Amino acid sequence: MGSRFGVRKIVVTGALGAVVVALSLTQLGYIPWISGASLSVLQVPVIIGAVIEGPVVGILVGAIFGATSMVQAVINPAKGPIDVFFVNPFISVLPRLLIGLLAWLAFRLFRGRLRPAAAAAAGIVGSLTNTVFVLGALVLAGAIPASVAGAVLVANGLVEAGVAAILTAAIVAAWGGVEGRRGKARLADEES
Amino acid sequence: MKDLEFFRNISIGQYSSGDSLLHRLTPATKYLWLFALSIPGAVGGISGVAMVLLLALCAGRGAGIRPAFLLRGVKPALPFFVLAAFLQFLFGWPGDHSAALFTLGPLSATAREAAAVGMAVARTVALMVLLGVFTSITSEGEIAHGVEDLLDPLARLGLPVHRLALVVSATFRFIPVIAGELESIVKAQASRGADFGTGKGGPFARARAYLPLIVPVTVRALERAEVLAEAMEARCYTGKDRTRWVVYPKVRGEDAIRALALVFCAAAFAVDALLR
Numbered sequence: 001m002g003s004r005f006g007v008r009k010i011v012v013t014g015a016l017g018a019v020v021v022a023l024s025l026t027q028l029g030y031i032p033w034i035s036g037a038s039l040s041v042l043q044v045p046v047i048i049g050a051v052i053e054g055p056v057v058g059i060l061v062g063a064i065f066g067a068t069s070m071v072q073a074v075i076n077p078a079k080g081p082i083d084v085f086f087v088n089p090f091i092s093v094l095p096r097l098l099i100g101l102l103a104w105l106a107f108r109l110f111r112g113r114l115r116p117a118a119a120a121a122a123g124i125v126g127s128l129t130n131t132v133f134v135l136g137a138l139v140l141a142g143a144i145p146a147s148v149a150g151a152v153l154v155a156n157g158l159v160e161a162g163v164a165a166i167l168t169a170a171i172v173a174a175w176g177g178v179e180g181r182r183g184k185a186r187l188a189d190e191e192s
Numbered sequence: 193m194k195d196l197e198f199f200r201n202i203s204i205g206q207y208s209s210g211d212s213l214l215h216r217l218t219p220a221t222k223y224l225w226l227f228a229l230s231i232p233g234a235v236g237g238i239s240g241v242a243m244v245l246l247l248a249l250c251a252g253r254g255a256g257i258r259p260a261f262l263l264r265g266v267k268p269a270l271p272f273f274v275l276a277a278f279l280q281f282l283f284g285w286p287g288d289h290s291a292a293l294f295t296l297g298p299l300s301a302t303a304r305e306a307a308a309v310g311m312a313v314a315r316t317v318a319l320m321v322l323l324g325v326f327t328s329i330t331s332e333g334e335i336a337h338g339v340e341d342l343l344d345p346l347a348r349l350g351l352p353v354h355r356l357a358l359v360v361s362a363t364f365r366f367i368p369v370i371a372g373e374l375e376s377i378v379k380a381q382a383s384r385g386a387d388f389g390t391g392k393g394g395p396f397a398r399a400r401a402y403l404p405l406i407v408p409v410t411v412r413a414l415e416r417a418e419v420l421a422e423a424m425e426a427r428c429y430t431g432k433d434r435t436r437w438v439v440y441p442k443v444r445g446e447d448a449i450r451a452l453a454l455v456f457c458a459a460a461f462a463v464d465a466l467l468r
Contacts, residue, residue, distance in 0.1 A: 005352055005355055007421050007424045007425055007429060007430065008417075008418075008421040008425075010355050010358050010359050010362060010421075011362055011417045011420045011421045011424070012414065012417045012421070013359045013363075014358075014359055014360075014361070014362025014363045014417070015362070015370070015413040015416055015420075016410070016413060016414075016417075017362075017363040017366070018362075018363050018364075018365075018366030018367045018369070018370040018413065019370050019410055019413045021363065021367050021370075022367060022370040022371045023374070023409075026371065026374060028405065031402055041402065044406065044410070045410060045413075048410060048414075052414075060356075060359055064363055070323065071323065071327060073265075073320070074265060074320050074324050074327065075206055075265075075327065083272075084265070084269040084272055084273075084316050084320070085316055087316055087319040087320045087323055088234050088315060088316065088319055089230060090234050090235070141312055141315070142280070142308035142309065142311055142312040143276055143312050144276065144279055144280075145279055145282075145283040146283075147283045148279050166400070166403070167402070167403065167406050167407070170403055171406070171407050171411060174407055174411050175410075175411055175414055
């Protein structure tokens with residue numbers, strides 16, 4: 001891991017982690033939707049990290065996402081009905097570590113083909129990972145009954161996955177254009 | 193939109209400076225206690241959770257933080273606890289044959305459901321107070337340095353500890369920058385008639401309204417990361433070795449305090465097992 005986790009990945013992790021924190025603190029990461037429920041797009045930077053820099057970056061940005069939602073539950077609670085339960089790291093942090101890993105696997109599976117399409121697949125898988133495992137952890141913790149979790153999965157999770165797919169594809173396409181124009185940092189592939 | 197100016201001086205955490213024994217502990221010790229207490233708090237039984245809550249409240253007292261401040265998150269959460277209980281009682285658990293406590297129309301509370309709700313609330317309150325104390329006595333710098341110090345022993349096993357610590361520092365370093373980017377992008381879009389927050393239309397129409405916000409902010413973040421990585425590499429920085437010169441002096445008996453954290457964690461589970 002030592003040589004593969006170079007300066008470039010460290011800095012990209014920090015930058016994407018900061019995007020998650022900033023979107024969360026300013027509430028801009030939540031798209032208001034029907035009846036007060038909101039769609040979260042905070043998982044998108046996690047998926048982006050996994051797609052462009054690999055699973056380690058994805059998992060670490062996921063950890064920052066989890067820690068942010070844990071601290072937010074304490075400092076700024078009462079945003080939504082179940083937010084308080086996110087003080088439990090087994091609900092807020094653990095499931096988020098899986099987002100990057102599974103999104104990266106999905107991206108690898110479809111790589112080779114059209115890059116934005118593979119990114120969209122990673123967006124769907126990553127977003128559903130977030131929804132399914134967080135809801136699963138909430139059910140296990142006794143916060144919500146399983147039938148409610150199922151309803152949320154259908155009502156919120158599927159739409160969130162679609163939104164994440166659009167955003168991920170758009171960002172990867174935009175970044176691909178920028179990267180092609182300018183090229184990676186010259187020493188990025190050198191052994192440190 | 194009135195919060196726009198707020199973005200620039202965004203603050204995370206709720207550090208309140210002080211000179212209590214708890215404030216003067218090294219960051220690694222603070223982390224150690226946080227983890228040692230949050231494990232029984234998150235997975236332990238009711239007596240373990242009660243021990244964690246009590247100790248966290250006492251620690252807050254010792255650090256000069258009012259219990260009312262730590263518990264301020266509980267009051268707005270009360271309706272949600274009630275809602276959680278309501279949902280649990282409305283939907284039965286499959287295979288739940290415990291005695292019904294009361295029945296009210298479609299609501300029926302069984303002993304098992306009541307215990308589940310009670311535990312979820314107790315856990316949440318205990319962890320809320322615990323994290324509240326931790327974030328009150330640990331500054332941003334200590335949060336980054338503590339990761340490095342706590343994981344230091346693992347560096348010998350080949351884990352890139354200094355790089356992980358650098359990730360935390362880089363995140364803190366980038367937060368005001370990204371918040372500034374968000375501010376200028378939101379203002380630019382708003383001046384062109386964009387409306388975040390109250391948009392109408394279906395979910396996909398709204399998601400499309402967020403495209404011109406999320407896409408540039410992420411791409412700008414990646415560009416900045418690229419520039420920073422290049423600058424660091426040009427200066428031959430590899431993140432391999434320790435490059436930090438801040439030293440946190442240990443308070444008297446710090447090692448004993450660290451050992452106590454592990455003892456407490458084990459004790460919480462032992463008490464749970466005994467009282468079961």
